[in-house]
Amino acid sequence: DTGVSQNPRHKITKRGQNVTFRCDPISEHNRLYWYRQTLGQGPEFLTYFQNEAQLEKSRLLSDRFSAERPKGSFSTLEIQRTEQGDSAMYLCASTSPDKWETQYFGPGTRLLVL
């Protein structure tokens, strides 16, 4: 069990650029979550996958955001035409099929949009 990993850990980009983050969940975890955490706030739910199916998207996830989990393993979160308001920590979490209540979080990707 190597834990949830996320890459990159830090990303600085200019407004208008596209960025993509990757999350590798714990092996055999079938549920995967993305959260966004802004300064001084708790994480907020963005989207959820069960295997490769994206089953829920938050209203926070504008049309500029897209997430995929093509083979039910790793997941990517892409932000197109980034805005300064997208600056945040993006957290990924996963859960196992038999302990679905408990989410294990990765270290996060901190995005700064200049």
Added chain:
Amino acid sequence: AQSVTQPDIHITVSEGASLELRCNYSYGATPYLFWYVQSPGQGLQLLLKYFSGDTLVQGIKGFEAEFKRSQSSFNLRKPSVHWSDAAEYFCAVGAHSGTYKYIFGTGTRLKVLA
């Protein structure tokens, strides 16, 4: 609507003193409740969780929390704080169905004085 309130944004305690962090929730049924800790620039580490049964739950690092249904509270406690406990603490409610996503409070930042 489901929500979590952590009324204390900042708390400062002396090393060796006792600690209590408050958490109040709003949920339609018996909730799944969690406390996570986040060190600067890091992801979230699970301290403890409550699903059912004994309302006093023990966690890692000497933390415990008590579920009080009548007060809709799940306060985190530690009898003697160590300097390494300085971090941000998040209380969360987990949904019972559907996506099982979490709703987090805004967090309490703990400072420990030597």
